[in-house]
Amino acid sequence: MRTEIKICGLSKREEIDAVMEAGGDLVGFVLFEKSPRNVSLGHAAALAGRTCGKLGVVPLTVNASDELVARIAEDLRPDLIQLHGSESVERVREIRSRWNLRVMKAIGVAGPKDLEAARAYAPFVERLLLDAKPPKDATRPGGNGAPFDWSLLDGFDPGVPWMLSGGLTPETVTEALSRTAASGIDVSSGVESAPGVKDLGRIRSFIGAVRDADRHGRPLAAAALARSLRVREPANPTTASGSRAA
Numbered sequence: 001m002r003t004e005i006k007i008c009g010l011s012k013r014e015e016i017d018a019v020m021e022a023g024g025d026l027v028g029f030v031l032f033e034k035s036p037r038n039v040s041l042g043h044a045a046a047l048a049g050r051t052c053g054k055l056g057v058v059p060l061t062v063n064a065s066d067e068l069v070a071r072i073a074e075d076l077r078p079d080l081i082q083l084h085g086s087e088s089v090e091r092v093r094e095i096r097s098r099w100n101l102r103v104m105k106a107i108g109v110a111g112p113k114d115l116e117a118a119r120a121y122a123p124f125v126e127r128l129l130l131d132a133k134p135p136k137d138a139t140r141p142g143g144n145g146a147p148f149d150w151s152l153l154d155g156f157d158p159g160v161p162w163m164l165s166g167g168l169t170p171e172t173v174t175e176a177l178s179r180t181a182a183s184g185i186d187v188s189s190g191v192e193s194a195p196g197v198k199d200l201g202r203i204r205s206f207i208g209a210v211r212d213a214d215r216h217g218r219p220l221a222a223a224a225l226a227r228s229l230r231v232r233e234p235a236n237p238t239t240a241s242g243s244r245a246a
């Protein structure tokens with residue numbers, strides 16, 4: 001299987017090029033002024049143009065206003081919009097339908113109750129992104145370089161593709177992929193040399209580690225994918241000849 005890779009918090013053309021050349025899938029642009037990765041919508045649109053349609057474009061917002069959502073829909077026409085605030089299920093449904101946007105809803109995870117909350121969004125999104133809850137002194141709801149206990153994800157299957165996120169690095173992503181059934185993986189701090197300063201070598205190493213894991217097989221993820229694709233068995237299975245099975 002191919003794990004979907006999102007590299008988040010990009011702000012330079014050479015970063016887009018590095019993700020494309022290394023075989024990533026999605027690039028994230030932070031539209032949140034308190035973040036060291038914040039970019040303007042206009043700059044995000046220019047960077048999106050650099051992808052030449054070869055990478056999915058994912059603007060990231062926190063409790064965005066209708067005006068910002070409308071401008072994102074109009075100016076970026078994103079592949080996904082990532083909602084990383086306290087957006088309710090109703091708000092998610094509205095953004096998805098009113099502006100015809102594909103949604104990835106981020107959920108901070110610290111315990112089983114957070115996974116229950118994630119399940120409530122599942123029917124109304126294209127993706128879930130499971131991130132660590134922000135530390136108490138955090139100035140932003142994501143991008144904090146904080147991992148969470150992946151064992152919480154044992155058996156987690158929300159019925160919609162989900163990305164694992166939070167404190168991942170080129171050094172830890174292989175273990176994360178072996179221990180979870182995540183269909184995608186997301187990183188920001190772990191491929192930086194300083195907050196907001198992406199390290200192209202670490203981006204390449206991260207993507208390379210994920211592709212190595214794909215090549216070696218990801219049994220948990222493959223089984224989850226098979227379950228999601230399984231066609232319901234006929235009520236009365238019959239043999240090939242058409243007679244009733246024994």
Ligand SMILES: O=C(O)c1ccccc1NCC(=O)[C@H](O)[C@H](O)COP(=O)(O)O
Pocket residue numbers: 008009028030032035036037060062084131140141142143144145146147165166167168186187188189190
């Ligand atoms: O990256 C940010 O600065 C950010 C700011 C506000 C809300 C969300 C933010 N990032 C969201 C992401 O998708 C990050 O990639 C995710 O939280 C993981 O970040 P990290 O733990 O640094 O890899």
